[in-house]
Amino acid sequence: MNEKPLPIIRITYCTQCLWLLRAGWMAQELLSTFGTDLGEVTLVPGTGGIFTITCNDELIWERKRDGGFPDAAKLKQLIRDVIDPERDLGHVDRKAKS
Template sequence: MTHVEIEYCVPCGMLDRAQDVQAAILEGYGTEVDSVSLVAGDGGVFEVRADDEVIFDEESDEFDVDAIVDAVGGRVGAAA
């Protein structure tokens, strides 16, 4: 099963964005993922990792919830 971590910048106020991504992943994949964890960070970080592999990094990727969910889906299928 797949473990997903969403690391977000607390001082930047990114909690709402992180929760939106978390909810979208859970709605899309439900019990197909083991966990979708929120990880508090700082320094402007917003990264999504699936099984320790970075699948979204705000520094280099355009923020798109659907694209992030699709990327997680690629890991869910690969983890089987």
Template sequence: MNKVTIKYCPKCRWLLRSTWMAQELLITFEAEIQELSLKPSGVGVFEVIANDSLVWSRKEQQRFPEMKELKQLIRDVIAPDKSLGHSDKKN
């Protein structure tokens, strides 16, 4: 079962960004993601976890992910053979 969790800081007002990212991931991976959750977390936290693997941390990266790169990172964990069309990596 593929599961994605987005942890966000409610004090930083990142709920709207988190819900938008969740929506985009659910649209892109409608057949692959069985569960997606939003979890309020500590101050300054923004993390995306796929199948228990941390794929993005705002603390580590010092920025939010672009949607294209987040989709690629999620895809690499939950559906490595899936084409993302125009959002795919350029070799």
């Protein structure tokens, strides 16, 4: 059996900034969209204003670098581009093209 391991998403959020709900919401959005195509989605508490999202240790989003937080559609597109670039995200992709 030569199955590729499923992607691991890690969302690191600042507890001092009270970003747990935002991190949890983003995790829920990813799990709702990608479901069993993900191996796990992990929330990691941090401090100092950190908010990062990684996929298999590849930095997908960093609040300071990327200027805030991604909306759900952008986040789904970024994750899709890493784990399955050919996947159609339906209304998310159609909305982005308009």
